[in-house]
Amino acid sequence: MSSRPVSSRHPTHLRAIREEIRRIERYDPPFADRSVINLSLNEHYAPPSSQIQDALHNLDPMRLVTYDTELAEQLRARIAAREGVAIENIVLCPGSSSGLQLLFSCLSGGPLLVPSICWSYYLNLARLHGFPVTSYALQKGAGEFQVSPESVSEALERDRPTLLLFIQPHMPTGTLAPVDLVLGCAERARSALVLVDEAYHGFSPDAASVAAEVLTHPNLIVSKTFSKYFGLAGIRMGYLVVSAPIAEQLGKAASPFSVPFVSSLVALAALDSEAHYRALAAELMAVKGAFARRIDALPGVRSYRSHGNFLLVELPDAEAAARAEADIRAAGVAVRSARSYGLPSFLRISLGAAETMDRVATALEESEARHEAR
Structure with missing residues (x-):
């Protein structure tokens, strides 16, 4: 069977890749x-803490050749207790960025409402799924950046977003949106999802988590990670705190056995090291x-x-x-x-x-x- 070379200038096989993907600027x-x-x-x-180092030192190597379910369930239960919710409210994912990708893959459409200063990965996810993006103002004040409540309110009314994003604390500015604003938006825009990315939560005592609020605000989603506060970027462990009905739907789209045994082992040891x-x-x-x-x-x-x-x-x-x-x-x-x-x-x-x-x-x-x- 003969083969014909494909011109590198015109790689027609890339037509098999969605145009939205080809047009996205890669996040590096x-x-x-x-x-x-x-x-x-x-x-x-x-x-890492001594508990984590001990857990790795005593790792049973045979656990590396089997799929894990039980340790992941133990981790879900521990996280649920830490966040003040039930195990049904926790969705584990290999890094919070993967959790965001899972969530975006399940959205019915846009637009998405994000801060005017924003990590490009959020925007790439929107483009990947063909969702329009709009923004609310993040203003530079005397000693800190501030979320403009008026801008958020106006954008909610004007754009009717499918998802509204808050980053608590915000990266790269380090600012916090008032909790009353976040929860008020969840109450006001009940047909939309309100995503609160708490990747950097835990460093400042002034930063209050809203994770437990998913029990009373079913459209609220909180994203968390073990990469920052616990300093475990290398294990790629994150989770979403969501209402049970949303967790059930996300579970349908999640990859099976996506959380490695070693990551669950280390994350449990991290929780022991709080x-x-x-x-x-x-x-x-x-x-x-x-x-x-x-x-x-x-x-x-x-x-x-x-x-x-x-x-x-x-x-x-x-x-x-x-x-x-x-x-x-x-x-x-x-x-x-x-x-x-x-x-x-x-x-x-x-x-x-x-x-x-x-x-x-x-x-x-x-x-x-x-x-x-x-």
Whole structure:
């Protein structure tokens, strides 16, 4: 059987791929360069707890050759107890991003209402499923960004969205929408779903979870992850907290055996380590406060109040931000430009150990001093 070469300039076989996919700009996270201290991915700086390390050390290797159901059910029960809901309200997924993909795949249509500053993955999911997107305002205030309740209300009335998204705390700004606003929208737009992404919940004592509210607000969905507060990005474990009827529908579209045994094992050990991670979060917030005070003393540099494990830092302009990013990297630390969020004069700096943040602050101080001397 002879075969004819397909021209690389005209790969006709790609016509088998949906046009929406071919037109999407792929989401590529920043390269995880481990030759430097990487503060660009909002990863936790601390190693896993001793309970997690013990669980991995004592792992029965035969569990790696079998499908798991029972450990995943134990994890669902533990998470349900932690969130104040029933096991029927928990949908496990291999990372919260997979949970979002599962949810979007089940939506009947759009539009989707999202913050004006938004992670591009939400937008890609909308394009992937052919949903129109509209936005509400996220405004820059004196010391923090703020969700505009008026803008949310107007967009709800104008666009009648299928899904309304809140990010609590918001990434990259670190702000919180008032809980009354979130729950008020769920009550007002009962034919829509209200998704609250709580990926960065747990760092700030001021950030209240609304997970238990799914019991009284059946159109509320809360997305959570073990990647941030528990610092376990490598196990890809997340979950959705939803009303039981929604959980039943999502279960029809979920991949079977999608949660690995090892991920459930580690997540259970993380829940056993809650006190450890609570102490780490408090320590990280203290480091954040000291770092913010230091860089806020620099002329033309200001940080914005954040309830996550990162800070949004504003420089005088885009050129200054690019210069600062390069100088910090030259000091052996990678931070992330906020250009992709439409904030070219900002850097998003994840929080690390105190000595790492001291290095970043020193690099910023020296960068500004060199520029002023010119």
